[in-house]
Amino acid sequence: MLRILQFLYSLRSFLLFVLLEVLAISLIVSNNSPQGAAFFNSSNALTGSVLKTRSDVVDFFSLAEANDALLSENARLLEQLKSVNSIPDSAKIQLDSLLEAQFDFKGARIISNSLRFAQNHITLNKGSKDGVKPGMGVFNEQGVVGRVKTVNENFSVVISLLNTEMNLSSKIKSTGDFGTTKWDGKDSGKSKLLYIPRHVNASQGDTIVTNGYSAVFPEGILVGIIESVNQGADPNYLDIVINLSVDFSRAHYVYLVENTQLAELDTLTKQAEIENEF
Amino acid sequence: MNFRNLITYIFLVICLCLVQILLLKNLALFGVAFCFIYLLAILSFPINMRSFPLILISFGLGLLIDVFYDTLGLHAAAATLLAFLRTYWLKAISPNGGYDDANNPTLPEMGIGWYISYSLPLVFAFSLMFFIADQWGTGGLFGVLNKSLFSSIFTVILAIIVQLLFFKRRRGI
Secondary structure: OHHHHHHHHHOHHHHHHHHHHHHHHHHHHHHHOOOOOOOOOOOOHHHHHHHHHHHHHHHHHHHHHHHHHHHHHHHHHHHHHHHHOOOOOOOOOOOOHHHHOOEEEEEEEEEEEOOOOOEEEEEEOOOHHHOOOOOOEEEEOOEEEEEEEEEOOOOEEEEEEEEOOOOEEEEEOOOOOEEEEEOOOOOOOEEEEEOOEOOOOOOOOOEEEEOHHHOOOOOOOEEEEEEEEEOOOOOOEOEEEEEEOOOHHHOOEEEEEEEOOHHHHHHHHHHHOOOOOO | OOHHHHHHHHHHHHHHHHHHHHOOOOOOEOOOEOOOOOHHHHHHOOOOOOHHHHHHHHHHHHHHHHHHHOOOOHHHHHHHHHHHHHHHHHHHOOOOOOOOOOOOOOHHHHOHHHHHHHHHHHHHHHHHHHHHHHOOOOOOHHHHHHHHHHHHHHHHHHHHHHHHHHOOOOOOO
16 A cells, blocks of 8 residues: 555656646636636636736727727718608608617727637626626627627626637628638638538628627628638538628727527527527 | 745746736737747746646646636646656756756756757647647647747747846846
8 A cells, every 4th residue: 555655656746747737628628618607717807907907008009090990980870870860751650669679789898809819709898797798799890709708797708709619690691691600710810601502602702791590699790701712622511711800909999789689589499499509 | 945036936927927918918920929938937947846846836827827818728738738848858958967956947057059958849848739729629730830839939039038138147037
């Protein structure tokens, strides 16, 4: 017995090494499941405050750029408002307000971002205190950014669209065919549109937008532009590369969107026993 | 290790971690060369340090960086591997007659040739583990090797520059 203990003692550093490696790998695996609520992430109070201080300093240098983006977004919204509020020239029926307000919008600032890894995350300066919930969609004036993963009191962590675990339900705007946008982990400006059947007439320059099926994003938010369409190795589907519309290295301010009918939809899909894709 | 040395090591670890988190997080030269300067702290611990505490400290350091990077477990796994290999690699490349008792494995004490042969393979092992775990099931082997090679070269070059600027001969820092 003593011999065995002595033997184990002589191997102690190797055993410690194996133990810690197993622990680290189990952490990697558990953290990468998209729904997993991990405790150790950048939304906890200490980490969040360090990252926020850093971004307070760094963002100061890009204020002009952020202003420009807000200005152009404002101009676009004003344009839309004008067409909505035009003087009625015919009879109108008022819709039930419950139907109109399916989506709730909030604003937030990015305090930490990464785009060089295969699993990229974004930290925002709003948390559960400001009404952020896991599963909310995140976009900015350029297009879709990601989806909220975990929320803490003051901060929240978003799975970026540049994450190989993120599936975004989207469609080709001109033809209406729907597929899934998924990043392949290589170039931070490009992504792939999967599951578009071969007979679809997709062509270079077509716009990709979110489709309304996902229940996370409203229909028609820009995702990207098709860069190339190839007959890939898969016999059933096209191999489509898209240029993402969002410049992730310059994203500073984002909007959060919440589907107020999500709970209702969820129970319905659960009753019907189907997997809903985000 | 006396008290003064201990303080300088703690100071070194905090400084390197802050630089890593605040400045180097989103840095990638040409999209392939990442910098893991906090490894300099693990590499500079005394030669006669026991393997057991070294592995524990490296794991903790890796986990700390992971929390800020949102890559939970990646840095921890790779840094643990580096700490484990360090002991054996130091034995394998020991000069004739062994090390002096008070030697630190740093550039000013050991010279540039020895230092590169000491740090480059270890940092390469770290990068390989890091990028294999990061790109698991997505990227090809070529991308992983490419990133690992250039990241380790970049990290070692930066580590040498930091030591030339801030490390004094015969002192902790």
